[in-house]
Amino acid sequence: MNLSEDYEKKTGKKARGLTGLSYEDYTKYLESLLTWIPVEERLPEVGERIICKSRYSIDRFSICTMLERDQIQVDDGLHSIGIDMFTHWLQLPPLPKEQ
Numbered sequence: 001m002n003l004s005e006d007y008e009k010k011t012g013k014k015a016r017g018l019t020g021l022s023y024e025d026y027t028k029y030l031e032s033l034l035t036w037i038p039v040e041e042r043l044p045e046v047g048e049r050i051i052c053k054s055r056y057s058i059d060r061f062s063i064c065t066m067l068e069r070d071q072i073q074v075d076d077g078l079h080s081i082g083i084d085m086f087t088h089w090l091q092l093p094p095l096p097k098e099q
Helices: 003-011 023-033
Strands: 049-054 061-066 071-074 080-082 086-091
Antiparallel strands (some): 049 061, 071 080
């Protein structure tokens, strides 16, 4: 998903390339990328790679992939964990464009 598609999905507004956005809309979009989302509020989409905040540690987080049935695959590749082990999640920023 590119930035324009992600913006449209989150805001319901059409994006004509992110450079065509107003400053206010662009700022709201960037803030949405940097906001921790409580798992009680919304879960990531299946297959989405995210940063997960552990329920049992103040400063523990992991890069994970959302699986079906409320399971998260931790990127260590060793195990999947129930979503109830996490309190919040955050979208990963877009990857840099290769030069």
